[in-house]
Amino acid sequence: MIKARPVFLLLCAALIPMLMLAALMGWFVIREWQTAIADELLDRASLLASAVQRDLETQIQLLSLVAESPRLDLPVSRSSFAETARRLKAKAPQWEQIRVSNDEGDIVLSYPALAASAGRKVVDQESHERVLKTGTGVVGNVVIGAGGKAAFPVRVPIQRNDRTKAVLSAVVRPEMIASILRDSGLPKGWSAWVTDRHDRLVAATAVSDLEGRPASEFEGAVEGERFELFDGSSLQTASALLEGTQWRVRVGLPSVIFERPAQQAILLLAAAGALIAMLCALATLLLYRELRARAVERESVANWQRMDALGKLTGQAAHDFNNLLMVFQSGVEGIERRRNDEERITRLLSHMKEGLIRGKNITRRLLSFAKRSNQGAEHIELSAKFEEIAPLLKQALNDSILLDIDLPTDIWPIHADPVGLEIALINLLTNSREAMANGGRVSVSARNVPEGSFEDKRIKGPVVAITVGDTGSGISPSDLERIFEPFFSTKDDKSPGLGLTQVHGFAIGSGGTIRGASLLGQGSAFTLFLPRSNAGSLIGGNASPADFPKCLLIVDDTPASLESARLALDGLVADIITARSGSEALELMQSRTGFDAVLSDVMMPGLSGIELAEEIARRRPELPVVLMTGYSDKLEAGAVVARPVITKPFTAKELAAAFAVARTAVPDLTNVVLFDQSTRS
Structure with missing residues (x-):
């Protein structure tokens, strides 16, 4: 049939x-x-x-x-x-x-x-x-x-x-x-x-x-x-x-x-x-069934393509993580063999610390493919950010391509995920490089767009437009309508097209959007519209005991993670109490007093960290609560969380900043704030 x-x-x-x-x-x-x-x-x-x-x-x-x-x-x-x-x-x-x-x-x-x-x-x-x-x-x-x-x-x-x-x-x-x-x-x-x-x-x-x-x-x-x-x-x-x-x-x-x-x-x-x-x-019915069969067939092909792309991504991620694990494996064995060699231990710990930073960046890049919320967004000064990542952007091109970065002195700061912004720019530059096999010029510019002057009524408030233009081969009008579709690609090698899809997801997740324009034989231009930031950047520095609460309740259903958090804060917090579930934490709060703050994991069986924070807000609204997570589908789906959220692994400095925000009423609690100082200069 x-x-x-x-x-x-x-x-x-x-x-x-x-x-x-x-x-x-x-x-x-x-x-x-x-x-x-x-x-x-x-x-x-x-x-x-x-x-x-x-x-x-x-x-x-x-x-x-x-x-x-x-x-x-x-x-x-x-x-x-x-x-x-x-x-x-x-x-x-x-x-x-x-x-x-x-x-x-x-x-x-x-x-x-x-x-x-x-x-x-x-x-x-x-x-x-x-x-x-x-x-x-x-x-x-x-x-x-x-x-x-x-x-x-x-x-x-x-x-x-x-x-x-x-x-x-x-x-x-x-x-x-x-x-x-x-x-x-x-x-x-x-x-x-x-x-x-x-x-x-x-x-x-x-x-x-x-x-x-x-x-x-x-x-x-x-x-x-x-x-x-x-x-x-x-x-x-x-x-x-x-x-x-x-x-x-x-x-x-x-x-x-x-x-x-x-x-x-x-x-x-x-x-x-x-x-x-x-x-x-009859023709309509047959056409409907034919289209549905074709859709199933296309979905099957797309699934195979996704699996192929996922296999490539997984292999690359496995390669990177195996390199990181090798750093930790060598560090652990080196420390075990020479426990009294302080100089060697310091050097190994430095390598392991760098491995942690690289591991976090790899994880965040992997999650950015499925990013739907604004988790990790923070205040970004564009002039400083572009100065920091300029060498990385040049590496995305080749020697036959000139890169021009033109930012006005009065450009506004933006509110976005810095790692997501970095990945989006690299993806756009990579596409420009592949469109200019014989060399050319890529220009990166930015401009302020006041509120009300942007044509998309779904975007509220002022935005900053970041444009990446090239002098490449251009994109046909029919392909331009599909460039943001997952796995759509115009490359000769038929490699899965995930770069622009990732850029589109970053822009939408940041509360903005992206527009593309192109002329065949003349080049292409992609413009990211990202929301303006009204907050100042976090103050760096070393964490001290004065930045932490005196009595802290840590809640985590994973024993190793719970113990690691307790050991990381040992010496910084005078009194640390632990609980292995949300219901146990509520029982402890009911049986004893004196807690100055709560640090809870988000994903836990039974009562989640988000639900625990809501219950604490009803019982003790003055008690600061900080949430920690490696990944949360609720947060990625855009769940509204009125508490600071930090990602694992985190440093004591990041946790101290989170407690500072939790103690002071943040004006806009609908945004999920990620405190990650590891990638800052």
């Missing part, structure tokens, strides 16, 4: 656009199908209108021939008219009556003869007047006669000497128009009807009792060309006008048939949309 997942992803990626395209093409084809139906409706209406118009024109032409006959020369005899009309009606059986009317609209002759009760006036006066006015044949409007039957007239003028003397009319039943509609070959279920200029129904394919009545009784417009007929059927229609008559022919098909393509288009789009949504969901 792991191998098939990318295949399914590619298949989904190919099917989704294909389905979308197929759905759109299908929708377009169906809509074109509906357009074709609408066009066919319009064509049918036009053809029917032409057929009806031809038939009516034929009626007018036939009637015009009769009107020109000498038999109708005025005055017309009734017998002659009757004979002519009889023969004409035999040729045109659709004519119901043939009449002659004068210019006043009076019917003077009629075949068949009018009933005695019938009116003698022309019913459709409008068409009669049009004939007299225009002198041409016209088709009148459908009307309902005295017998209750609908009919419409076809009228032509009887002209003699270019003057209209009378009007010859043929009264036609709508059945003639209805037969034309029925014989037009309309598909099954289709309907057609004709309305006159007054919008009255002339004829229809399906009815025979609404002719002559308003078309609204037959049809009811719903929307546009959609009509709801009197029988409840819904039709989609198209219409065409008859020229010269203002009659209109409508052709309609059931709305269900007309709307079926649109419904099919909607169903097609809905089905395609559902299928596309399902494929998208």
